[in-house]
Amino acid sequence: MNEFTFADVHPIDSSPDSAKFIDFNQGYNVSNVDQTYLPIAIEPVREPADIGWIGSISKVADFRKILEAFTGTTKDPTANWPIYNNPIVVPATGERMYPDAGIRVPSTFELLNFYINPSTFPDGKTNEIIPATPPKLVQDLMDQWTACIAKEPVDCPDSAIYKEENTVFTNSYKIYIGNCNNIPPYLMPDATGLPSRVAFLRFLYGWVRST
Numbered sequence: 001m002n003e004f005t006f007a008d009v010h011p012i013d014s015s016p017d018s019a020k021f022i023d024f025n026q027g028y029n030v031s032n033v034d035q036t037y038l039p040i041a042i043e044p045v046r047e048p049a050d051i052g053w054i055g056s057i058s059k060v061a062d063f064r065k066i067l068e069a070f071t072g073t074t075k076d077p078t079a080n081w082p083i084y085n086n087p088i089v090v091p092a093t094g095e096r097m098y099p100d101a102g103i104r105v106p107s108t109f110e111l112l113n114f115y116i117n118p119s120t121f122p123d124g125k126t127n128e129i130i131p132a133t134p135p136k137l138v139q140d141l142m143d144q145w146t147a148c149i150a151k152e153p154v155d156c157p158d159s160a161i162y163k164e165e166n167t168v169f170t171n172s173y174k175i176y177i178g179n180c181n182n183i184p185p186y187l188m189p190d191a192t193g194l195p196s197r198v199a200f201l202r203f204l205y206g207w208v209r210s211t
Contacts, residue, residue, distance in 0.1 A: 035084070036105040039063040064102045072135075073103055080137045082111045085130045087121070111138060112202035116186040116195075134198070141205065142197050169204055170194065 008022035041055035056063060072079025084104040089097045106114070106129060114129045115138075121128060134142070147153055148162035156162065177189060187195050194200055 034107055034110060036067060036107075037102070060102075067103055067105050071103065071105055080135055082106055082114070082129050082131060082135060082138065085121075085126065085128055087126050108141070108205045109202065112198055112205065116199040116202060117184070142201060145201060145204075146197070165204065169200065173200070 009019050010022055012018040012020050038060060039056035039058045041053050041057045043053035044051065058066070068074045071081040071083050073083060082105075084106060086096050086098055086101060086103070088094055111129060111134075114127075115134055118132070119128045120126055144156075145162065148156040148159045149166045150159075153159035153162075173189075173194060176187075177183065186199055189195060
């Protein structure tokens with residue numbers, strides 16, 4: 001998702017109505033919070049062209065090939081990274097629900113959301129994301145976290161950062177458990193006193209923005 005800011009507006013003081021127009025200093029960024037599906041690029045149309053463009057100017061066909069190579073769908077839909085399901089709706093003909101759609105690649109946030117609480121199509125049976133269990137790259141992501149917060153981490157140069165983040169999120173979770181009611185089952189602690197690894201990492205890996 002590409003976002004564009006048309007102008008700068010800043011509060012003058014702490015009052016809610018103190019916002020003041022500053023200038024037409026436009027800006028833009030890409031937010032990797034949902035999915036990757038189509039190439040898109042954005043840039044300000046003004047003179048002078050003082051900053052460049054951001055995004056992708058690939059052709060749709062080329063962009064889809066890149067997504068297929070990354071996810072592994074050219075060989076096996078369960079190979080590397082999950083995709084949004086596009087199930088066959090007419091078994092006799094093999095016609096898919098969206099025959100010309102290509103693949104949609106969920107962000108880390110969306111796929112971890114799915115794995116802690118799987119969602120289905122209206123039939124209640126067909127998963128919205130496949131495969132139904134985390135494939136290789138997702139499992140690697142979780143294994144990396146486990147290795148880097150270990151008492152004696154191996155092959156993890158940034159283990160100190162991982163451990164610091166783990167402490168912050170663990171303490172935050174304990175506060176949540178101790179003070180909140182109606183906690184959903186998928187966020188309840190297991191024998192370790194923490195939620196499942198998928199649920200825990202959803203909050204840590206779940207939001208990325210590049211500006």
